[in-house]
Amino acid sequence: MLKKNISGVAALVLAAGLSACGGGGGGSNGSSTNPGNNGGNGGNGSSTNDGSWLTFRSTLDDILVFPGQPARAGITAQSSKVISETFNGALTDNIGVFNPDVRMDPTGSPLIYVFSLQTRAGLPAGVHTGALELKLCYDAPTTCARPIAGSPWQLPYKITVLAESDLHYSRWETATPSAPFVYGMQLATIGSSLAMVSVSPYTPQQIQTWLSSDNADSWQLSPAAGPTPVTNAYATAGDGTALYLSGGRDSNNNDTNHVWKFDGARWTQRTAAGEFLPREQHLMAKMGSDIYLMGGVNGSQQLSDVWKSSDDGSHWSRLATLPAALGRPTCALGWRGSLVVIGDTVVTSSDGKTWTERPVSSKSFPYKSSQCAVLKDRLYVTPSDGYGRPTYSTADLQTWQPERADLGRQFAAQGMAALNGRLFIAAGVGTSSREVMRTVP
Structure with a gap:
């Protein structure tokens, strides 16, 4: 399980960015999405608590992993507003396909954050699908009785791990x-x-x-x-x-x-x-x-x-x-x-x-x-x-x-x-x- 917990004032995009880690998986151009939230709508970002103010551009949906070479993936998180109250964030990888180390790259904007993470070494060959879940809460993410509007977000991923037998040169x-x-x-x-x-x-x-x-x-x-x-x-x-x-x-x-x-x-x-x-x-x-x-x-x-x-x-x-x-x-x-x-x-x-x-x-x-x-x-x-x-x-x-x-x-x-x-x-x-x-x- 991969978790990142963030506390702070007006740190919303930092937490969101950490949840949206990904990058470089196979050189995808990425796509801008409003990932599904509260378990509904699967990607249009709308529900009773509208989360469309936070969007993600990621390469999580097309990550290629070559034998012995863990791949990086990247996500850009962009917010249209600032949250002034202290909140906490948690990113969960229930399957365990990513390493827990997440890197944030500077962008020069307080509302845009770019993050990268890496696939776990030793993943078996085949296609791995799932979703990272981001929770942003005014209380502890483990309970999240007071979620920020739109939380949680689902960030789908698709990881294709190639076997040596798939490749035609070394x-x-x-x-x-x-x-x-x-x-x-x-x-x-x-x-x-x-x-x-x-x-x-x-x-x-x-x-x-x-x-x-x-x-x-x-x-x-x-x-x-x-x-x-x-x-x-x-x-x-x-x-x-x-x-x-x-x-x-x-x-x-x-x-x-x-x-x-x-x-x-x-x-x-x-x-x-x-x-x-x-x-x-x-x-x-x-x-x-x-x-x-x-x-x-x-x-x-x-x-x-x-x-x-x-x-x-x-x-x-x-x-x-x-x-x-x-x-x-x-x-x-x-x-x-x-x-x-x-x-x-x-x-x-x-x-x-x-x-x-x-x-x-x-x-x-x-x-x-x-x-x-x-x-x-x-x-x-x-x-x-x-x-x-x-x-x-x-x-x-x-x-x-x-x-x-x-x-x-x-x-x-x-x-x-x-x-x-x-x-x-x-x-x-x-x-x-x-x-x-x-x-x-």
């Missing part, structure tokens, strides 16, 4: 701690090697291709001359046998629509000007013998069109417009005969014309990720902002499995690669912590 590790590539990094595979396309910072600038045949322990610069003109914010795609590059912004700040192909030894231009509008910050994906191109920016215009080439990138035809719900597409690939595109949601299409939205139930799913790949016929998506948020994987686009988070990084590079039973991601820009990370089976 951890992430740093493979290249100080990578030689600098700007515009986009990661892929070609043959039995990892391939990194990047822009050299030196004059004259050039698009470089770096290759690694030892799981990113070392990298060698390909002698192949890169695509010209040199662009930034280009798109790349590959199928393991070749790489394709399109568009980007040139040194005169003009968007381009050229297409190039790298076969492992040399780059060749497929077209100097494709039929699609010049663009940058767009996506490409290879599915079967077809190459798809979508989205991006042309000047101040946000694009959502979809194009296809069936002749290795030489000619392009427009197919459709991406679903509005997708927002800006951030990652795309071909998998099991369908295009899979990630943005504000997940959408799929077997032909690039008709699109289907694939809702994901987890609040911590890494929407807007720029890093996705398929390993052993399983799709993985890792959050582009890192910072301890879990990777997710699926075998059917219906059930998504949380996986161990990467090591945390800034400036995630576009692309994710799968090779030799491992996943690879890159991050950094300029002099800022350029590195490549990989999973350990």
Whole structure:
């Protein structure tokens, strides 16, 4: 049983905040609620003693616990009034899934308090549900004959404890701690090697291709001359046998629509000007013998069109417009005969014309990720902002499995690669912590 007792004048939010502890469980965005009180209404905060003056924003409803790693959860409690009379508060965890240590973080506001707590070590695998109960009373919480209006509040939680057998790799590790590539990094595979396309910072600038045949322990610069003109914010795609590059912004700040192909030894231009509008910050994906191109920016215009080439990138035809719900597409690939595109949601299409939205139930799913790949016929998506948020994987686009988070990084590079039973991601820009990370089976 977890209890916190508070006495004081005008200390209402402190007590409420302690009762509402939670935070960081799986990276949920949280939701503002008026938790149910007096055992009724289950969350609208209304009863004979209206408790709607006290609201909570929490991550208690989506806490992920990985083996051997207790998770933190957080709650923000906000009051719309001050209680001037001395009162006591008690927070009760009847099941015992949380540690009794509660931390309060300063917010600078006397009416807003943020608290965090941690799940108890050794929780068995499975889903644990229940509710923390907060009592605020003018007398002792054990009797609470004089409750403050709205007391008690019920703060529901859902804790999912994963077993080792649920996970598909054991951890992430740093493979290249100080990578030689600098700007515009986009990661892929070609043959039995990892391939990194990047822009050299030196004059004259050039698009470089770096290759690694030892799981990113070392990298060698390909002698192949890169695509010209040199662009930034280009798109790349590959199928393991070749790489394709399109568009980007040139040194005169003009968007381009050229297409190039790298076969492992040399780059060749497929077209100097494709039929699609010049663009940058767009996506490409290879599915079967077809190459798809979508989205991006042309000047101040946000694009959502979809194009296809069936002749290795030489000619392009427009197919459709991406679903509005997708927002800006951030990652795309071909998998099991369908295009899979990630943005504000997940959408799929077997032909690039008709699109289907694939809702994901987890609040911590890494929407807007720029890093996705398929390993052993399983799709993985890792959050582009890192910072301890879990990777997710699926075998059917219906059930998504949380996986161990990467090591945390800034400036995630576009692309994710799968090779030799491992996943690879890159991050950094300029002099800022350029590195490549990989999973350990």
